[in-house]
Amino acid sequence: MSSDMSQIQINQAGHLAIGGADALDLVKKYQTPLVVYDVKAIRDQIHHFQKVFQDNGVDYAVSYASKAFACIAMFQLINQEDAHIDVVSGGELYTAIQAGFPMDHVSFHGNDKSVEELEMAVDHQIGVIILDNFHEIDLLKQILDEKDAHINVMLRVTPGISAHTHEYDQTGQVDSKFGFDLQSGQARKALNLVLADPRMTMLGIHAHIGSQIFEVKGFEMAATKLIDTLGDWHKDIGYTAKVVNVGGGFGIRYTEEDDPIAPEMFVDAIVKAIKKRVGELDMPMPAVWIEPGRSIAGPAGYNLYTVGSRKDVPGIRSYVTVDGGMGDNIRPALYQAKYDAVLANDPKAPVKETVRVAGKYCESGDILIQKQPLPATKPGDVLAMLATGAYGYAMASNYNRNPRPAVVFVENGKDQLAIKRESYEDLIHLDEPFTLK
Numbered sequence: 497m498s499s500d501m502s503q504i505q506i507n508q509a510g511h512l513a514i515g516g517a518d519a520l521d522l523v524k525k526y527q528t529p530l531v532v533y534d535v536k537a538i539r540d541q542i543h544h545f546q547k548v549f550q551d552n553g554v555d556y557a558v559s560y561a562s563k564a565f566a567c568i569a570m571f572q573l574i575n576q577e578d579a580h581i582d583v584v585s586g587g588e589l590y591t592a593i594q595a596g597f598p599m600d601h602v603s604f605h606g607n608d609k610s611v612e613e614l615e616m617a618v619d620h621q622i623g624v625i626i627l628d629n630f631h632e633i634d635l636l637k638q639i640l641d642e643k644d645a646h647i648n649v650m651l652r653v654t655p656g657i658s659a660h661t662h663e664y665d666q667t668g669q670v671d672s673k674f675g676f677d678l679q680s681g682q683a684r685k686a687l688n689l690v691l692a693d694p695r696m697t698m699l700g701i702h703a704h705i706g707s708q709i710f711e712v713k714g715f716e717m718a719a720t721k722l723i724d725t726l727g728d729w730h731k732d733i734g735y736t737a738k739v740v741n742v743g744g745g746f747g748i749r750y751t752e753e754d755d756p757i758a759p760e761m762f763v764d765a766i767v768k769a770i771k772k773r774v775g776e777l778d779m780p781m782p783a784v785w786i787e788p789g790r791s792i793a794g795p796a797g798y799n800l801y802t803v804g805s806r807k808d809v810p811g812i813r814s815y816v817t818v819d820g821g822m823g824d825n826i827r828p829a830l831y832q833a834k835y836d837a838v839l840a841n842d843p844k845a846p847v848k849e850t851v852r853v854a855g856k857y858c859e860s861g862d863i864l865i866q867k868q869p870l871p872a873t874k875p876g877d878v879l880a881m882l883a884t885g886a887y888g889y890a891m892a893s894n895y896n897r898n899p900r901p902a903v904v905f906v907e908n909g910k911d912q913l914a915i916k917r918e919s920y921e922d923l924i925h926l927d928e929p930f931t932l933k
């Protein structure tokens with residue numbers, strides 16, 4: 497049996513099932529490489545987050561970090577579940593506009609938002625711009641004056657705590673390209689600038705301490721630090737924050753090596769830490785916002801590939817190559833991310849060997865999985881990589897001029913195309929002929 501059966505469903509035909517659909521039927525209909533999302537898994541995770549806030553009696557927003565995976569259908573699904581989104585570019589914002597996403601549920605992040613992007617945010621009266629630096633405050637001031645407009649803002653701060661998968665670092669994150677530093681007084685200076693501008697309404701503060709975090713402690717410490725900061729601002733200048741936004745970063749299971757708590761348990765710990773400190777400081781309880789990306793999109797996604805060639809290097813290892821790779825999922829090549837895979841046409845078949853799963857791109861580094869136990873495979877088999885829904889398609893490229901895969905959503909056995917497969921014509925549609933002599 498291949499390595500991790502706990503994450504998958506197998507149907508009566510003995511095939512991998514995703515959202516009630518047979519993975520092989522999806523492959524027949526849409527070809528490979530194919531990205532498939534289990535819609536119910538996305539909905540369920542949003543509900544789990546929402547329930548934590550409701551159980552704790554706290555005002556909240558679950559704001560999906562759309563950098564994990566964005567397209568029109570995804571935004572429409574997120575909106576159906578009453579979740580917010582955060583965007584980090586004009587392109588993500590444009591997609592949300594085209595999706596009909598309620599603009600008052602959009603937060604805009606980024607450490608170098610352009611004038612055009614800020615204007616777009618102001619013109620569409622998005623929910624909040626999360627200010628990242630002094631240059632941005634200047635730009636936004638000018639834009640608001642020119643347009644005689646008003647906008648909600650928050651300050652992104654670096655609380656001096658960074659978290660890595662299993663550790664946190666109390667002195668970390670000060671040296672970051674994002675946000676205003678708390679220690680040196682930058683954040684207080686930014687607060688004064690914002691409060692002095694009647695065109696900006698200061699909603700509160702934001703911090704994001706890292707990604708794929710397994711350790712609750714760093715989140716609790718950062719959340720407490722944010723409340724301490726708001727407590728100081730309340731005491732010193734009477735500023736009362738409406739919102740504290742603790743970012744995302746809740747770790748998920750990619751392989752058997754990962755054993756995180758459920759994503760909502762992080763949020764429960766954060767909310768309790770915030771309530772405790774707010775009580776101790778006797779200050780008004782702000783709404784708590786979170787920005788999960790990976791934990792909403794990641795486990796819901798599957799990348800389906802067709803097995804092609806094979807190379808056996810005697811005494812060393814075997815390479816099994818699939819018809820995708822770093823163009824549809826660059827994470828293994830970029831930062832040695834690990835994944836698990838199953839044979840979609842027979843996930844329960846006994847393991848026969850451990851192979852290296854290679855992509856088809858012209859790079860030696862295009863290896864999707866370094867060591868994957870698998871049953872015997874043959875060309876034409878379908879391999880499913882698990883938990884690929886976050887930062888996979890979102891980082892896809894046309895390297896080697898390979899078209900990007902199609903993306904399909906599945907729920908209750910019904911499927912729909914969410915993003916079409918790119919064609920060769922799509923690949924050249926921005927190209928211009930050579931005209932210089």
Ligand SMILES: Cc1ncc(COP(=O)(O)O)c(C=O)c1O
Binds near residue numbers: 706
């Ligand atoms: C500001 C901010 N919020 C939220 C996220 C989402 O993090 P994750 O996908 O790990 O939940 C990120 C990821 O980089 C981020 O930078």
